[in-house]
Amino acid sequence: MPVTTPAARAAAPSPDTAMPQDFGALLRQDPEIGAVLLAEAGRQSSTLQLIAAENFTSPAVLAALGSPLANKYAEGYPGARHHGGCEQADAAERVAVRRATELFGAEHANVQPHSGSSAVLAAYAALLRPGDTVLAMGLPYGGHLTHGAPGNFSGRWFEFAGYGVDPDSGLIDYAQVRALARARRPKAIVCGSISYPRHLDYEQFRDIADEVGAYLIADAAHPMGLIAGGAAPSPVPYADVVCATTHKVLRGPRGGMILCGVEFSERIDRAVFPFTQGGAQMHTVAAKAVAFGEAATPAYALYAHRVVAHARVLAAALESEGFEVTTGGTDTHIVVADPGPLGVDGRTARERLMAAGMVLDTCALPYGDARGIRLGTAAVTTQGMDEDDMARIAELFGAAVREEGDPGLLRAEARGLAERNPPYPG
Numbered sequence: 001m002p003v004t005t006p007a008a009r010a011a012a013p014s015p016d017t018a019m020p021q022d023f024g025a026l027l028r029q030d031p032e033i034g035a036v037l038l039a040e041a042g043r044q045s046s047t048l049q050l051i052a053a054e055n056f057t058s059p060a061v062l063a064a065l066g067s068p069l070a071n072k073y074a075e076g077y078p079g080a081r082h083h084g085g086c087e088q089a090d091a092a093e094r095v096a097v098r099r100a101t102e103l104f105g106a107e108h109a110n111v112q113p114h115s116g117s118s119a120v121l122a123a124y125a126a127l128l129r130p131g132d133t134v135l136a137m138g139l140p141y142g143g144h145l146t147h148g149a150p151g152n153f154s155g156r157w158f159e160f161a162g163y164g165v166d167p168d169s170g171l172i173d174y175a176q177v178r179a180l181a182r183a184r185r186p187k188a189i190v191c192g193s194i195s196y197p198r199h200l201d202y203e204q205f206r207d208i209a210d211e212v213g214a215y216l217i218a219d220a221a222h223p224m225g226l227i228a229g230g231a232a233p234s235p236v237p238y239a240d241v242v243c244a245t246t247h248k249v250l251r252g253p254r255g256g257m258i259l260c261g262v263e264f265s266e267r268i269d270r271a272v273f274p275f276t277q278g279g280a281q282m283h284t285v286a287a288k289a290v291a292f293g294e295a296a297t298p299a300y301a302l303y304a305h306r307v308v309a310h311a312r313v314l315a316a317a318l319e320s321e322g323f324e325v326t327t328g329g330t331d332t333h334i335v336v337a338d339p340g341p342l343g344v345d346g347r348t349a350r351e352r353l354m355a356a357g358m359v360l361d362t363c364a365l366p367y368g369d370a371r372g373i374r375l376g377t378a379a380v381t382t383q384g385m386d387e388d389d390m391a392r393i394a395e396l397f398g399a400a401v402r403e404e405g406d407p408g409l410l411r412a413e414a415r416g417l418a419e420r421n422p423p424y425p426g
Ligand SMILES: Cc1ncc(COP(=O)(O)O)c(C=O)c1O
Pocket: 053, 114, 115, 116, 117, 118, 120, 144, 146, 192, 193, 194, 219, 220, 221, 222, 245, 255, 256
C-alpha cells in the first residue's frame, strides 16, 4: 500500500531553495546559448528523468559549481600547490576530503578525479602496469567501458577477463568468478557495474582476490549514494581502492572520487596528479563537499532508502505490465527490464517511451542479443514522487510500449507528473 507521500516530500529539496542561475542575464548577453540552457531546463522539468545514472543536484551544489572557484587553478594538493592564491581552494578541498572520509568511513579520499572514468584510470595507474591481467564483469553483463572495452584505454592497455552472471537467475556466479580468478591469476579484480541491480558481495570478492593475490578495486559509481545513505553495503572495509562518481544517486556535481586505506594513499594521489590529471576543478571539488555534507543528513538517508523502495515498486509493477525484470527485482535504484514479452526489443521500447515523454537508456541483457531497458529512480525520487507515482509510471510504460492509446495523451500525463513535482520549485 503506497503511503509515502509526506516522507517523500520531506526527502526532496526544500521548496524555498530555487535554482540560483540568472538565465535572464545570460539570455540577454548570449541569446544563442541562453536559449539552449533554458530549453534544457524545460526538457528536464517536463519529461520523466529515468536514466539510472542521472539525478537533480541541489541548488547549493549548483551554486558552488557557478562560484568564483571556477576561475582558480590549483595543481597539486592542499598545502602543496604549484599555483599561488590557493588558500580558499585548499580550504574547499580539505572540507571535501574530511567529509568524504567521514561519510564513507575511509582512511583516505581523493576528490580530484574529473569523472568516474578518470577515477578508474587513476586506480589502474596506481596498482597496475600495462599488460597486466584484470578480472572484471564482462561488458555484455554490465561491465563499464573502463572494464576492458576494446575502444577504451582499459581494453588497449590491459588483458581483461570477464565474469558473467548465471543465465537463469541473472545473479553473479561467484563460483565462476573464483574459477576464472584461479585460471587467469589477475593482478586486480574489479567489482562494479553499470546495470547489475543487486547488492554485491564484497566480502566474497575480497576472499577471491586474497586467494589469488589480486588487488580488489570496487567501482561503486552507481551505488555510492545508496552506500552514503545506508541503503546498500559498503565496499570500503573490503576493497583496496574504491572508485566512484559523485553524480548519480549521490546527487553531487558530475565528477569522480577515490577512497582507499593509508597504505595506498600516496600511490593514488600521485596517480591522480600528476600522472593522469593536471589542475583540479576547484568549483567541482567545492560542490562535491556540499554534496557530501547533504548526504550525511538524516533527510538524505531517508531519500536513499526511498530510492530503493521506489525501484522495487517500479520493478514489480513493470512485471505486472508484462516486462521481464532481470534478477526478478532490484536491491538498488536500478531496474533492468526486457520488453521482449511485449513483442519489441529495448531500442524500439525506448523510442516509444521517449515519444511518450519518458527518458531512459537501453542496455545489454545478460542473455541473448536483444537489448533491454535500464531505468533508475534517483531523479524522480529527488523530485518527491511517491510509490503511487512509480506504479503509474509502470502503467504508462506498458501503454507506451504496447502502443495503446494516444501517444499525445501519454506524453501529457508524463508531463503532468513531472510538472507536479518540479526538480527546482520556484
Ligand atoms: C560502473 C561505472 N564506472 C565508471 C563510470 C564512469 O563515469 P563517468 O561517466 O563519470 O566517466 C560509470 C558511469 O556510468 C559507471 O557506471
